[in-house]
Amino acid sequence: MADAFVLNRQNILERLGGDEEIYTMMLDMYLQDLDANCASLSAAIASGQAIEIRREAHTIKGLLATFSDDRGAAAAYVVEQQAKAGDMNGLAAAAATLETRMREVAMVLAAARCPG
Amino acid sequence: MNTVLIIDDSDINLTLIKALVLKLGECQPVLHEDPLKALEWCRENVPDLVIVDYMMPGMDGLRFISAFRALHGRNEIPVLMITASDQKDVRYEALLGGANDFLTKPVDRVEFSARVRNMLMLRQGQKFLADRARHLEDLVDERTSEIRDRERELIFRISRAAEFRDPETGAHIQRMAHYSQIIARGLDLEASKLKLILEAAPMHDVGKIGIPDYILLKPGKLTFEEFEVMKGHARLGHELLKDSRSEIMQAGAEVAISHHEKYDGSGYPHGLKGQAIPLFGRIVAVADVFDALTSERPYKKAWPLEDAVRFLEEGRGKHFDPLCVEAFLAGWDAVLDIRRRFQDEEVPMI
Numbered sequence: 001m002a003d004a005f006v007l008n009r010q011n012i013l014e015r016l017g018g019d020e021e022i023y024t025m026m027l028d029m030y031l032q033d034l035d036a037n038c039a040s041l042s043a044a045i046a047s048g049q050a051i052e053i054r055r056e057a058h059t060i061k062g063l064l065a066t067f068s069d070d071r072g073a074a075a076a077y078v079v080e081q082q083a084k085a086g087d088m089n090g091l092a093a094a095a096a097t098l099e100t101r102m103r104e105v106a107m108v109l110a111a112a113r114c115p116g
Numbered sequence: 117m118n119t120v121l122i123i124d125d126s127d128i129n130l131t132l133i134k135a136l137v138l139k140l141g142e143c144q145p146v147l148h149e150d151p152l153k154a155l156e157w158c159r160e161n162v163p164d165l166v167i168v169d170y171m172m173p174g175m176d177g178l179r180f181i182s183a184f185r186a187l188h189g190r191n192e193i194p195v196l197m198i199t200a201s202d203q204k205d206v207r208y209e210a211l212l213g214g215a216n217d218f219l220t221k222p223v224d225r226v227e228f229s230a231r232v233r234n235m236l237m238l239r240q241g242q243k244f245l246a247d248r249a250r251h252l253e254d255l256v257d258e259r260t261s262e263i264r265d266r267e268r269e270l271i272f273r274i275s276r277a278a279e280f281r282d283p284e285t286g287a288h289i290q291r292m293a294h295y296s297q298i299i300a301r302g303l304d305l306e307a308s309k310l311k312l313i314l315e316a317a318p319m320h321d322v323g324k325i326g327i328p329d330y331i332l333l334k335p336g337k338l339t340f341e342e343f344e345v346m347k348g349h350a351r352l353g354h355e356l357l358k359d360s361r362s363e364i365m366q367a368g369a370e371v372a373i374s375h376h377e378k379y380d381g382s383g384y385p386h387g388l389k390g391q392a393i394p395l396f397g398r399i400v401a402v403a404d405v406f407d408a409l410t411s412e413r414p415y416k417k418a419w420p421l422e423d424a425v426r427f428l429e430e431g432r433g434k435h436f437d438p439l440c441v442e443a444f445l446a447g448w449d450a451v452l453d454i455r456r457r458f459q460d461e462e463v464p465m466i
Contacts, residue, residue: 015222015223015225016225017139017225019135019225022132022135022136022139025131025135026128026131029127029128033127033128054171058171058200059125059126059171062126062200062222063126065200065221065222066221066223068222
């Protein structure tokens with residue numbers, strides 16, 4: 001994934017009706033759940049179960065979309081659709097890339113959370 | 117307060133949706149990560165709105181909606197399904213499966229608030245209509261009950277009018293009506309029939325209104341001709357009541373014409389036999405005779421209870437329907453209670 005994640009705070013806040021409280025809560029939850037979400041994706045890949053991979057990719061797609069990460073959500077969508085089609089070819093690599101993206105998003109969010 | 121059930125396996129979505137629901141005000145969110153547990157909750161609780169994610173482990177949103185709709189009384193509760201914008205096929209399927217509307221991920225507060233408010237208004241409308249229907253039903257029940265009470269009072273008074281012309285007392289009609297009900301209960305008649313016989317039995321002798329005083333009040337034994345006139349009270353009672361649209365009056369007409377029939381066919385006015393005698397007539401025959409025997413009259417002493425019981429037993433299959441006698445004797449404790457409650461000096465309403 002070539003494009004680095006850029007946090008569009010204004011866009012996210014607009015979607016949340018300008019509610020700073022919910023925005024902050026969302027950031028905290030993303031950071032809090034990051035490891036668990038990455039672990040679930042890895043476990044799904046390790047299981048070789050297309051249905052599990054599809055579900056985890058779907059969840060990650062939703063998470064990244066919540067933070068307006070269109071590129072990351074699109075990559076998750078590709079994994080989801082490939083798993084849905086039962087095509088396991090290259091899924092492990094795609095999943096690894098997805099995890100990297102999630103962590104990258106987390107770093108940006110963490111920095112935004114504590115700007116100091 | 118609206119109860120909003122939110123089902124999503126993602127913590128972050130649950131938290132986000134809960135926060136948005138709370139922002140709406142007057143809403144109590146109930147959160148479930150597991151759709152199966154949410155369904156269990158729905159068996160005992162009725163939400164005002166369900167917000168459910170599509171893709172979840174164990175049971176997806178489509179299957180959840182279908183199982184939820186199958187629960188009794190959950191058919192009209194609004195359901196919002198959360199889907200991604202790329203899932204058009206899922207949306208179609210959800211619509212057919214019972215979802216009322218959709219929320220697109222990522223959730224947008226403006227869209228979310230508008231859709232949830234619309235669904236809650238729909239729910240409020242449903243509740244309002246249901247409450248109004250229930251209120252109207254209660255009102256109709258109340259009015260019907262008032263009319264029925266007036267009808268019962270009228271019947272009681274008409275029945276007493278007939279009894280006043282007779283040495284028998286008002287307490288007699290109360291006792292025999294309750295005895296009739298004891299027999300009906302012993303025969304396992306349905307609740308509505310138990311109520312009906314209690315209300316209709318007092319009219320058994322209403323035709324005595326049309327019997328001349330010189331016969332009705334004659335202290336001595338009636339001649340053959342006089343007795344023939346006296347027997348006419350059964351037909352007179354029937355004539356008086358038969359054309360009424362009231363179920364109670366119709367039952368009263370049946371009781372009036374059939375309570376002097378005898379099981380072996382030797383009764384009057386038609387000489388009907390066995391099951392050809394209407395059931396209410398067979399029941400009232402036992403109740404009326406027992407009370408007449410065990411009550412004191414100006415011209416006779418009250419029979420001892422054991423003698424009256426023997427009379428009923430000996431009359432089984434001849435005068436009386438054996439099953440009615442059996443049902444009466446099986447309810448003996450209740451019979452004694454009725455005798456204590458309705459004594460000749462005092463005549464409380466049924």
